[in-house]
Amino acid sequence: MFLLLLALALHPQLRAYEPYTFEQARRFLTAHCEACHNAKTATGGFNIFKYSAKEAMLEDSREMQSVLRRVREGQMPPVGRPSPPAGDRDAFTAWLESSLRTAACAEGLSPARALLKRLNRDEYSATIRDLLNIHINAGRDLPADGAGGEGFDNAAETLFLSPVHAEKFLDAAREALRYAFSDTRARARFLVAEAGRPEPSGPPLTAEQAGRKVLETFVPRAFRRPALEGEVDKYYGLFQHALRRKEPYDDAIRFALEGVLISPYFLFRIEEANPEPSPALVGGYEMASRLSYFLWGSMPDETLMQLAADGKLNEPSTLREQVSRMLKDARSTEFAAHFVEQWLGTRELGRDIKPDPKAFAPYYESEVQSGIRYEPILFFQEVVANNLSLLNFIDSKFTVASSKLAKYYGFGTIQGLRQQPKRIELPDGSHRGGFIGMAAVLAVSSLPQRTSPVLRGKWVLDAMLGAPTPPPPPGVPALAEEHNGAAPRTMRERLSRHRSNPACASCHNRLDPIGFSLENFDVIGRWRTEEGGKPVDAKGELPDGTSFEGPEQLKAVLMQKRDLFLRNLASKLLGYALGRGLTLKDSCTVEQIVKRVEEDEYRAQTLINEIVLSVPFRYKPGTAANMVVKEAR
Structure with a gap:
């Protein structure tokens, strides 16, 4: 009972003490929106008084989704107007989101319109690698890709093509x-014929014959479908x-291949x-690319292309077989790295986020920094490859580490552990387990010189539960550092100033207790018992009086809210797989996926299979609006 009360109190959005009604929603809009959005002014074309009934509100789903986003992110009411209590x-927002989702799902499952997807920088590099059989980072000089959709850089919404991109791609x-x-080895892979080279079944080819043979093989592979x-x-x-122009054969064929590699059919997934x-299954070659860029971040291989040619790839049994095969392939490392680092935010370590090298020199010791960065990726791979429970991401009895990282964590000598990371069982009392106990997560949710309970609380709510916190109100100063010989304070004492400010208290009362429970971990994830000469206080007390202490009790709370964790993970992974932001219709798919994963004891590969077998992944919409799919599984 203690854990349940604590879980409900963690975030007001998660509370379920009383049913929320349409009349309460109307009162909220009247109290906080009427001044600007009444029948007379209707700022931005939005008039709250046209929603006299719940049905009218839900029919205007596009407008209501905008309202939901703006209120949730703190954009409305605008600066200068009183903000509603948190x-x-x-x-x-919880009532509105639930109502919109229920209305959308009542119609049935339907796929969203497919967006034109440019290869992002990592996908481009991997595709060039597999197409030409070379091992260089071909996309290193391309402009960086911004995150979009569900927070990933493969989201079609952000993958535009600028003149700079065009020049860099060439x-x-x-x-x-x-x-x-x-x-020599790469050349033999894609130059299937050369002028003057003897052929197994005939005389040497002329330059023209060799050039055509090369292009007839290369173009379909580059475009990931048969040539038109x-x-x-x-x-x-x-x-x-x-x-x-009298150019040598090599220069002439290279000129033609350059043309292929700057074609929209290579640079985009069309x-x-x-x-x-009515909605229809995506084509076989389209499915091959959907699968390969989801699980490999690269082009389809010969097996996928042959299954597409045979018309078998979209069969559910075939898809399951291919998912299993592809996850065993070394290229699935690309999937683990790209998804995990962006989901958890650890990609920024060493980029925008760097612990102070003077204060935290051990972080920068040989092999430690790389071990810290790769631990979440290798841990994710271990769970997926062995089809373990996804709940290991919340708490586990093992991790994947090298001898250097194990020593850094204070595990002592572990028999058989060397420089190469491998799965190890966690010692009793290690305080590790799951992503929350990993140095990469703890460092990315800290500041360069000190821990941040606020950032750590925000990370838990956002990354683990999918309950992001609005930005702070305008004009709120950052937490000041101590200077001029001021007596050191604990982080709890410093943050009490923010909690005493009514404009800050609503969020800090939610964030700080979660972050306080992780204060035994320093900036770079080492366990500590003192801070500023005082014992670390890892207790958290929520507005309802519920208290808890330390990472173990925090993880126990998250285990009680495993449904929220799984829903967030499924949403993130579905958005990554589709390469776009999710819609209301997609939330229906998420609920279906969550149900099936729960029924299979949270198995990791079940989540991936259910995404691949889902309506938005397998189908494309028809010309008629809101047509649904009658699934055949």
């Missing part, structure tokens, strides 16, 4: 081809043009529109 705001293609032509009529001829024309009114 509890009122969270109750309103430079990258030229460099990659120069490297590939100079590498006349498509190879277009690039063969570039090759012939170069030959007419899917054909469905001309029928």
Whole structure:
């Protein structure tokens, strides 16, 4: 009972003491929105008085989604207007989100419109690697890709193509081809024919014959589908043009291949529109790319392409077989790294987030820093590869570490553990287990010179429960550091100033207790018992009086809210797999996925399989609006 009360108190959005009603929602809008959005002014075209009934509100789902986002993120009411109490705001947004989702799901499952997806920088590098059989970071000079959708840099919404991108893609293609032509093994992979080279079944080919043979093989692989009529001829024309300029065979074919590598059909994942009114299964080659860029971050291999050609790839049994095969492939490391580092925020370690090297020198010791960064990735891979419970991400009895990292954590000597990281059982009393006990997470949720209960509390709510906190009110100063010989204070004493400010208290009363429970971990994730000469106080007390202490009790609370954790993880992974932000319709799919994963004891591969078998992953919409899919599983 203690854990349940604590879990409910963690976040007002999670409380369920009384049913929230439409009349309460109307009173909220009247109290906080009427001044600007009444029938007379209707600022921004929004008039709250047109919603006299719940049905009218839910029919205007696009407008209500905008209201939900703006209120949740603290954009409304605007600066200068009184903000609603946090509890009122969270109750309103929870009711509105639930009502919109229920209305959307009542219609059935339907896929969203597919967006044009450019290869992001990492996908481009991996695709060039697999296409040309070379091992260089071909995309290193491309502009960085911003995060979008559910927080990932593969979201179509943010992957635009600027003039700078176009120039850099041409430079990258030229460099990659120069490297590939100079590498004997790579050259043999994609130059399937060369002028004058003897053929197994006939005389040597002429330059023209060799060039066409190369392009007939290369174009379908690069475009990840069979070549369209006349498509190879277009690039063969570039090759012939170069030959007419008396260029050597290598230069001429390289010129044509450059053209292939800057084509939209290579740089983008383009899917054909469905001309029928009803949703339809995506094509076999489209599914091959959806799978490969989800689980490998790269192009489909020959197995996927052959299954697509045979018309078998979209069969549920085949999809399950391919997921199992692909997760065993070394390329699945790309999936683990890209997803985990962006989900947990640990990608920023060593970039924008760097612990103070003077104060925290052990973090920068040989092999320690890399061990810290890769621990969450390798841990994720261990759980997925062995189809373990996803609840290990909350708390576990093992991690994946090298001897250096184990020593850093104070585990002592572990028999058989060397420089290469491997799974190890956690010693009793280690205070580790799950992502929360990992140095990478603890460092990324700290400041360079001190811990931050606020950032750590925010990280737990956002990354683990999917309950982000609005930004602080305007004009609130940052927590001042102590200077001029001031007596050191504990972090709890410093933060008490923010909690005493009514404008700050609503969020800090939610964030700080969670962060305080992790105060035994310093900036770089080492266990400590003192701070500023005083014993660490890892107790947290929530507004309702519920108290808890230390990471173990915090993880016990999260275990009680495993449904929220799983829903957040499923949403994140579905958004990553689809390469776009989720819609209200997608929330119906998430609920279906969560139910099936719960029924299978939270198995990691069940989550991945359910995403691959889901309506938005397997289907494309038709021309008629709101047509649903009758699933055949």
